[in-house]
Protein backbone atom coordinates (compact mmCIF):
# COMPACT_ATOMS: atom_id res chain seq x y z
CA UNK A 583 0.00 0.00 0.00
CA UNK A 584 2.78 2.38 0.98
CA UNK A 585 4.57 1.46 -2.24
CA UNK A 586 1.42 2.31 -4.20
CA UNK A 587 1.15 5.68 -2.51
CA UNK A 588 4.79 6.43 -3.28
CA UNK A 589 4.40 5.47 -6.92
CA UNK A 590 1.22 7.52 -7.20
CA UNK A 591 3.00 10.55 -5.78
CA UNK A 592 5.90 9.98 -8.16
CA UNK A 593 3.49 9.91 -11.10
CA UNK A 594 1.83 13.11 -9.85
CA UNK A 595 5.30 14.62 -9.40
CA UNK A 596 6.06 13.78 -12.99
CA UNK A 597 3.05 15.69 -14.25
CA UNK A 598 2.93 18.52 -11.74
CA UNK A 599 6.53 19.03 -10.72
CA UNK A 600 7.80 18.42 -7.21
CA UNK A 601 9.04 21.77 -5.96
CA UNK A 602 8.59 21.63 -2.19
CA UNK A 603 7.23 25.18 -2.08
CA UNK A 604 4.96 24.70 -5.06
CA UNK A 605 1.93 26.92 -4.74
CA UNK A 606 -1.46 25.35 -5.30
CA UNK A 607 -3.56 27.31 -7.78
CA UNK A 608 -6.81 28.80 -6.69
CA UNK A 609 -9.37 29.57 -9.35
CA UNK A 610 -10.72 32.82 -8.00
CA UNK A 611 -11.92 34.59 -11.09
CA UNK A 612 -14.49 33.52 -13.63
CA UNK A 613 -12.23 35.10 -16.23
CA UNK A 614 -9.26 32.90 -15.33
CA UNK A 615 -8.06 30.83 -18.25
CA UNK A 616 -8.49 27.07 -17.97
CA UNK A 617 -5.05 25.83 -16.93
CA UNK A 618 -3.38 22.69 -18.20
CA UNK A 619 -1.01 20.96 -15.78
CA UNK A 620 2.17 23.02 -15.47
CA UNK A 621 4.65 21.63 -18.03
CA UNK A 622 7.55 20.20 -16.00
CA UNK A 623 10.91 21.90 -16.67
CA UNK A 624 14.28 20.36 -15.82
CA UNK A 625 17.01 22.45 -14.23
CA UNK A 626 18.71 22.80 -17.63
CA UNK A 627 15.42 24.06 -19.11
CA UNK A 628 14.94 26.53 -16.22
CA UNK A 629 18.46 27.82 -17.00
CA UNK A 630 17.69 28.18 -20.74
CA UNK A 631 20.30 25.54 -21.62
CA UNK A 632 17.64 23.33 -23.22
CA UNK A 633 14.35 24.29 -24.89
CA UNK A 634 11.17 23.50 -22.97
CA UNK A 635 9.05 20.89 -24.75
CA UNK A 636 5.92 21.84 -26.65
CA UNK A 637 6.51 25.49 -27.39
CA UNK A 638 4.64 27.12 -30.27
CA UNK A 639 5.35 30.32 -32.18
CA UNK A 640 3.45 33.53 -32.75
CA UNK A 641 2.77 33.59 -36.52
CA UNK A 642 3.38 37.34 -36.73
CA UNK A 643 6.71 37.68 -34.87
CA UNK A 644 8.04 34.11 -34.96
CA UNK A 645 8.67 34.33 -31.20
CA UNK A 646 8.18 31.17 -29.13
CA UNK A 647 6.44 30.42 -25.82
CA UNK A 648 4.85 27.41 -24.12
CA UNK A 649 1.62 26.41 -25.87
CA UNK A 650 -0.83 27.62 -23.20
CA UNK A 651 1.11 30.87 -22.80
CA UNK A 652 1.05 31.58 -26.54
CA UNK A 653 -2.64 30.63 -26.86
CA UNK A 654 -3.50 33.09 -24.09
CA UNK A 655 -1.32 35.76 -25.71
CA UNK A 656 -3.13 35.26 -29.03
CA UNK A 657 -6.51 35.54 -27.26
CA UNK A 658 -5.32 38.74 -25.57
CA UNK A 659 -4.12 40.01 -28.95
CA UNK A 660 -7.52 39.26 -30.46
CA UNK A 661 -9.28 41.19 -27.69
CA UNK A 662 -6.79 44.04 -28.13
CA UNK A 663 -7.52 44.27 -31.85
CA UNK A 664 -11.25 44.55 -31.08
CA UNK A 665 -10.32 47.57 -28.95
CA UNK A 666 -8.12 49.18 -31.59
CA UNK A 667 -4.70 48.00 -30.37
CA UNK A 668 -2.30 45.94 -32.43
CA UNK A 669 -0.05 43.96 -30.08
CA UNK A 670 3.50 43.19 -31.18
CA UNK A 671 5.36 40.36 -29.45
CA UNK A 672 8.94 41.62 -29.26
CA UNK A 673 10.51 38.82 -27.22
CA UNK A 674 9.28 35.49 -25.88
CA UNK A 675 11.40 32.45 -25.11
CA UNK A 676 15.16 33.09 -24.92
CA UNK A 677 17.98 30.59 -24.62
CA UNK A 678 20.84 31.00 -22.16
CA UNK A 679 23.02 31.88 -25.15
CA UNK A 680 20.76 34.65 -26.46
CA UNK A 681 20.56 36.06 -22.93
CA UNK A 682 24.36 35.88 -22.72
CA UNK A 683 24.64 37.91 -25.94
CA UNK A 684 22.30 40.62 -24.58
CA UNK A 685 24.13 40.66 -21.22
CA UNK A 686 27.56 40.92 -22.85
CA UNK A 687 26.40 43.73 -25.17
CA UNK A 688 25.22 45.77 -22.18
CA UNK A 689 28.52 45.08 -20.44
CA UNK A 690 30.40 46.35 -23.48
CA UNK A 691 28.37 49.58 -23.44
CA UNK A 692 30.08 50.42 -20.11
CA UNK A 693 33.56 49.84 -21.58
CA UNK A 694 34.52 53.53 -21.60
CA UNK A 695 33.29 54.28 -18.09
CA UNK A 696 36.56 53.38 -16.38
CA UNK A 697 35.59 55.09 -13.12
CA UNK A 698 32.67 52.70 -12.62
CA UNK A 699 33.41 49.97 -10.07
CA UNK A 700 32.69 46.40 -11.09
CA UNK A 701 29.89 46.25 -8.53
CA UNK A 702 28.26 49.38 -9.97
CA UNK A 703 28.72 48.04 -13.50
CA UNK A 704 27.05 44.70 -12.71
CA UNK A 705 24.21 46.45 -10.89
CA UNK A 706 23.69 48.76 -13.85
CA UNK A 707 23.53 45.82 -16.26
CA UNK A 708 21.21 43.89 -13.93
CA UNK A 709 18.80 46.82 -13.83
CA UNK A 710 18.04 46.27 -17.52
CA UNK A 711 18.85 42.63 -18.23
CA UNK A 712 18.77 39.47 -16.12
CA UNK A 713 21.86 37.37 -15.49
CA UNK A 714 22.09 34.60 -18.15
CA UNK A 715 20.49 31.48 -16.64
CA UNK A 716 18.26 33.52 -14.32
CA UNK A 717 16.05 35.20 -16.91
CA UNK A 718 12.33 34.53 -16.75
CA UNK A 719 12.43 34.48 -20.55
CA UNK A 720 14.11 31.03 -20.30
CA UNK A 721 10.87 29.46 -19.07
CA UNK A 722 8.66 30.12 -22.13
CA UNK A 723 6.26 32.01 -19.86
CA UNK A 724 7.34 35.62 -20.11
CA UNK A 725 6.69 38.00 -22.99
CA UNK A 726 7.81 41.52 -23.90
CA UNK A 727 4.79 43.11 -25.56
CA UNK A 728 4.70 46.32 -27.55
CA UNK A 729 2.08 47.96 -29.76
CA UNK A 730 1.92 49.37 -33.26
CA UNK A 731 1.76 52.97 -31.98
CA UNK A 732 5.11 52.33 -30.27
CA UNK A 733 6.49 50.87 -33.52
CA UNK A 734 7.50 47.75 -31.63
CA UNK A 735 9.63 49.72 -29.13
CA UNK A 736 9.72 48.82 -25.44
CA UNK A 737 9.24 52.17 -23.74
CA UNK A 738 9.11 53.28 -20.14
CA UNK A 739 6.58 55.76 -18.85
CA UNK A 740 8.29 59.17 -18.57
CA UNK A 741 6.81 62.62 -17.90
CA UNK A 742 6.76 63.29 -21.68
CA UNK A 743 5.33 59.89 -22.68
CA UNK A 744 2.52 60.39 -25.26
CA UNK A 745 -1.00 59.94 -23.93
CA UNK A 746 -1.73 57.11 -26.37
CA UNK A 747 1.18 55.05 -24.97
CA UNK A 748 -0.08 55.52 -21.42
CA UNK A 749 -3.57 54.53 -22.58
CA UNK A 750 -2.14 51.35 -24.11
CA UNK A 751 -0.37 50.36 -20.89
CA UNK A 752 -3.56 51.08 -18.98
CA UNK A 753 -5.49 48.84 -21.38
CA UNK A 754 -2.94 46.06 -20.83
CA UNK A 755 -3.15 46.39 -17.05
CA UNK A 756 -6.92 46.10 -17.20
CA UNK A 757 -7.05 43.21 -19.64
CA UNK A 758 -3.85 41.09 -19.55
CA UNK A 759 -4.61 39.59 -16.07
CA UNK A 760 -7.80 38.01 -17.48
CA UNK A 761 -5.54 35.93 -19.71
CA UNK A 762 -3.18 34.90 -16.90
CA UNK A 763 -0.54 37.61 -17.42
CA UNK A 764 0.90 39.73 -14.64
CA UNK A 765 3.27 42.71 -14.86
CA UNK A 766 6.17 41.33 -12.83
CA UNK A 767 8.65 44.19 -12.87
CA UNK A 768 7.41 47.29 -11.09
CA UNK A 769 10.83 48.77 -10.45
CA UNK A 770 10.69 49.30 -6.71
CA UNK A 771 12.17 45.95 -5.70
CA UNK A 772 15.20 43.82 -6.54
CA UNK A 773 17.44 44.30 -9.54
CA UNK A 774 15.21 44.93 -12.54
CA UNK A 775 13.74 48.40 -12.92
CA UNK A 776 10.22 49.16 -14.11
CA UNK A 777 9.34 47.25 -17.29
CA UNK A 778 5.75 48.02 -18.28
CA UNK A 779 6.14 45.79 -21.36
CA UNK A 780 7.16 42.59 -19.56
CA UNK A 781 4.24 40.22 -18.89
CA UNK A 782 4.52 36.87 -17.15
CA UNK A 783 2.08 33.99 -17.48
CA UNK A 784 1.73 33.43 -13.76
CA UNK A 785 -0.14 30.10 -13.62
CA UNK A 786 3.13 28.56 -14.83
CA UNK A 787 5.85 31.08 -13.95
CA UNK A 788 4.92 31.18 -10.25
CA UNK A 789 5.79 27.47 -10.11
CA UNK A 790 9.09 27.86 -12.00
CA UNK A 791 10.07 30.84 -9.82
CA UNK A 792 9.66 28.57 -6.79
CA UNK A 793 11.70 25.82 -8.42
CA UNK A 794 14.61 28.19 -9.12
CA UNK A 795 14.85 28.86 -5.38
CA UNK A 796 15.17 25.13 -4.72
CA UNK A 797 18.22 24.73 -6.99
CA UNK A 798 21.45 24.36 -5.00
CA UNK A 799 23.99 24.09 -7.83
CA UNK A 800 24.29 26.99 -10.28
CA UNK A 801 27.69 25.99 -11.69
CA UNK A 802 26.20 25.31 -15.13
CA UNK A 803 25.34 28.97 -15.65
CA UNK A 804 28.77 30.17 -14.49
CA UNK A 805 30.01 30.24 -18.06
CA UNK A 806 33.39 31.83 -18.75
CA UNK A 807 31.94 33.56 -21.81
CA UNK A 808 29.53 35.55 -19.61
CA UNK A 809 30.96 39.01 -18.97
CA UNK A 810 31.78 39.65 -15.26
CA UNK A 811 31.35 35.96 -14.46
CA UNK A 812 33.98 36.07 -11.70
CA UNK A 813 32.10 38.84 -9.94
CA UNK A 814 28.82 36.94 -10.38
CA UNK A 815 30.34 33.78 -8.90
CA UNK A 816 31.85 35.58 -5.92
CA UNK A 817 28.62 37.36 -5.09
CA UNK A 818 26.13 34.76 -6.22
CA UNK A 819 23.82 34.60 -3.13
CA UNK A 820 23.34 38.36 -3.38
CA UNK A 821 22.88 38.23 -7.17
CA UNK A 822 20.25 35.49 -6.90
CA UNK A 823 18.42 37.35 -4.14
CA UNK A 824 18.37 40.55 -6.18
CA UNK A 825 17.05 38.77 -9.28
CA UNK A 826 14.32 36.85 -7.48
CA UNK A 827 13.25 39.85 -5.39
CA UNK A 828 12.41 41.89 -8.47
CA UNK A 829 9.02 40.24 -8.82
CA UNK A 830 5.83 42.14 -8.11
CA UNK A 831 4.35 40.34 -5.11
CA UNK A 832 0.88 41.43 -6.19
CA UNK A 833 1.15 38.82 -8.95
CA UNK A 834 0.95 36.17 -6.24
CA UNK A 835 -2.24 37.62 -4.80
CA UNK A 836 -5.50 35.80 -5.37
CA UNK A 837 -7.56 36.97 -8.28
CA UNK A 838 -4.58 38.29 -10.25
CA UNK A 839 -4.52 35.43 -12.68
Ligand SMILES: [Zn+2]
Pocket residue numbers: 673719724725726780
Ligand atom coordinates in the same frame (compact mmCIF):
# COMPACT_ATOMS: atom_id res chain seq x y z
ZN1 LIG B 1 11.32 40.89 -20.72
